[in-house]
Amino acid sequence: MVNNQPKISVENLRLSYGHREVLHGLSFSVAPKEILGVIGPAQSGKTSLLRCLNRTIDFVSNAFVSGSITIDGEDVLRTSDVHTLRRKVGMVSPLPVGLPLSIYDNVAFAPRCAGIKNKDELDARVERCLRQAALWDEVKDRLHTLGTKLSGGQQQRLTIARALSHDPEILCLDEFSIAIDPVTTMRIEDVLKELKSHMTILLVTNLVQQARRLADRTMFLWNGEIVELDRTEAIFSNQPRDKRTYDYIHGLFG
Amino acid sequence: MRRELVARIVLGAMVAAMVLPLLAIIAYLVAKGAPLISLKFLTTNPTHGMREGGIWSALLGTIYLVVIALAVSAPIGVLCAVYLNEYAKDNWLTRMINLAVVNLAGVPSIVHALFGLGAFVLFAGIGRSILAASLTLAIMTLPVIIASTKEALAAVPMSFREACWNVGASRWQTIWSIVLPNSLSGILTGVILQVSRTAGETAPIMFTGAVFFKKIQSGTLFAYSLTDQCMALSMHLYTVTTQVTNAPEPLPYAIALVLLGAVLAVNAASIVVRSLLRSRKKW
Numbered sequence: 001m002v003n004n005q006p007k008i009s010v011e012n013l014r015l016s017y018g019h020r021e022v023l024h025g026l027s028f029s030v031a032p033k034e035i036l037g038v039i040g041p042a043q044s045g046k047t048s049l050l051r052c053l054n055r056t057i058d059f060v061s062n063a064f065v066s067g068s069i070t071i072d073g074e075d076v077l078r079t080s081d082v083h084t085l086r087r088k089v090g091m092v093s094p095l096p097v098g099l100p101l102s103i104y105d106n107v108a109f110a111p112r113c114a115g116i117k118n119k120d121e122l123d124a125r126v127e128r129c130l131r132q133a134a135l136w137d138e139v140k141d142r143l144h145t146l147g148t149k150l151s152g153g154q155q156q157r158l159t160i161a162r163a164l165s166h167d168p169e170i171l172c173l174d175e176f177s178i179a180i181d182p183v184t185t186m187r188i189e190d191v192l193k194e195l196k197s198h199m200t201i202l203l204v205t206n207l208v209q210q211a212r213r214l215a216d217r218t219m220f221l222w223n224g225e226i227v228e229l230d231r232t233e234a235i236f237s238n239q240p241r242d243k244r245t246y247d248y249i250h251g252l253f254g
Numbered sequence: 255m256r257r258e259l260v261a262r263i264v265l266g267a268m269v270a271a272m273v274l275p276l277l278a279i280i281a282y283l284v285a286k287g288a289p290l291i292s293l294k295f296l297t298t299n300p301t302h303g304m305r306e307g308g309i310w311s312a313l314l315g316t317i318y319l320v321v322i323a324l325a326v327s328a329p330i331g332v333l334c335a336v337y338l339n340e341y342a343k344d345n346w347l348t349r350m351i352n353l354a355v356v357n358l359a360g361v362p363s364i365v366h367a368l369f370g371l372g373a374f375v376l377f378a379g380i381g382r383s384i385l386a387a388s389l390t391l392a393i394m395t396l397p398v399i400i401a402s403t404k405e406a407l408a409a410v411p412m413s414f415r416e417a418c419w420n421v422g423a424s425r426w427q428t429i430w431s432i433v434l435p436n437s438l439s440g441i442l443t444g445v446i447l448q449v450s451r452t453a454g455e456t457a458p459i460m461f462t463g464a465v466f467f468k469k470i471q472s473g474t475l476f477a478y479s480l481t482d483q484c485m486a487l488s489m490h491l492y493t494v495t496t497q498v499t500n501a502p503e504p505l506p507y508a509i510a511l512v513l514l515g516a517v518l519a520v521n522a523a524s525i526v527v528r529s530l531l532r533s534r535k536k537w
Contacts, residue, residue, distance in 0.1 A: 056419050061344045086422035097417040100436055109431070110421035159417070166421055 005073075007032040007170065007200045008053070013067035015048055017060065022048050024224045025067065035192070035201040037215030037232060039208050041248070045224040046204045050172045053202070054089040055082045071170065087114060090168030094175040096155035098147035103139050106147040106158055110166040125165060133161035134191050153184035160188065171195065172202045177210065189214060208249050212236050220245045283514060287507030295508065299469050304498050309509055311470045314477060315484030316513075318384050319459060320452045322480075323391035328445045331399030338400070339407040340429055359397035364457040366394040371461040385480045387463030394458055395448040402447070406440025407433060439531035446524035450517040456488040464489040466497065487513045
């Protein structure tokens with residue numbers, strides 16, 4: 001395999017909502033099987049960036065995107081098959097969302113939408129994804145109860161299982177830990193370390209230490225611009241290249 | 255504490271002011287009309303210049319009008335609301351359509367009647383008939399069904415839709431498997447509430463298909479055909495009270511009681527359906 005070709009490559013990405021530009025020309029690339037941490041204060045454009053990657057930005061009626069995003073050499077912004085794209089890019093949202101379906105159907109939802117009907121194949125896939133999300137042991141005896149009745153931490157792992165259910169090659173996590181307790185957070189972090197062996201991961205987080213623990217490289221996004229993107233050790237060293245990075249990481253911002 | 259007491263008394267009095275008249279109306283109708291009501295009253299045609307006999311042709315006519323009107327307006331209204339709420343982009347055209355829907359819901363029924371007369375009876379050449387009257391009623395209920403369905407759809411949290419889109423589901427897959435099942439009780443309630451409105455309206459059918467008197471075969475549900483004119487309960491009540499001299503005194507009350515009873519029964523059914531669906535509410 002050509003390993004030096006980037007998995008995701010973003011060139012001069014600009015995004016505006018109406019007349020307000022929120023991403024001012026981002027350029028960066030992500031290598032295969034890398035964890036890229038994205039840190040930055042609220043309103044810095046982290047979530048908007050992820051929404052561009054899987055084209056759910058299409059659902060925001062006044063959004064206008066320019067520049068280019070390529071995943072495996074395919075132009076994301078101009079692809080005609082957004083559904084295949086979204087299956088390739090798994091997305092975990094900040095607040096856990098259990099769909100009002102059974103636990104089983106929550107995980108089987110995406111494969112079914114993709115046209116998989118075979119019961120055995122669905123069973124195997126549901127079990128694999130729930131195991132990957134470290135949820136299987138807790139729910140294996142009640143797969144047909146409602147997913148919305150699980151606790152917050154369990155629902156977030158269910159969300160991750162659902163994001164894995166369509167075999168994504170890239171997994172985007174958007175502040176996945178803001179609604180769950182530290183113990184569950186650590187469990188999910190362990191899950192991510194394992195997934196890294198065969199997946200590219202974009203980890204948007206408001207916990208800078210989480211990026212430090214997991215990310216190979218870290219990007220500091222501020223007001224829609226990349227302030228700094230470097231190896232995580234360099235970012236968290238006492239001498240990052242930009243003073244703003246130091247201030248943000250050490251809580252001296254503003 | 256005093257304020258709390260005052261608030262309780264005032265608010266309680268308002269509730270009483272709403273409930274008591276309803277109870278009074280029902281009690282009045284039952285007292286005056288109940289003696290006349292029997293199975294025979296419901297299932298025989300009016301006779302002797304509507305002074306004797308039953309109300310069968312009017313009852314069946316109302317059933318025909320309501321069923322056909324809703325069979326037309328419910329699917330169109332629900333699908334239209336799905337489009338407006340789930341597909342339409344937020345632009346000036348959508349806003350115009352929404353405004354039109356709201357305004358159409360406020361148009362007086364007599365105006366709908368004139369439109370029905372012009373469009374269905376004369377222009378389309380259907381003539382005064384059950385079909386023309388039902389279509390007029392359908393036009394009248396359409397905007398209300400659209401509005402109530404849109405509300406039911408909007409009550410499904412946006413995060414569910416986003417979760418579906420994120421895993422590669424298309425808009426229709428999202429609507430079919432998540433949005434519609436979880437808004438069904440609201441949609442059904444909105445539609446069923448229109449049954450009572452359709453059954454009670456007199457103006458829209460007066461010009462378009464309802465007649466003072468028509469004798470039909472009793473004992474069969476298929477006594478009317480779509481191109482027939484028909485009697486209707488609301489119209490019959492109007493006729494008996496204002497046009498028929500020397501009608502027996504309990505007759506209008508009995509007709510009103512049947513109309514009210516039918517409407518209450520349908521509304522009660524809607525409450526049962528809604529509570530059944532709500533008990534399966536999933537979040």
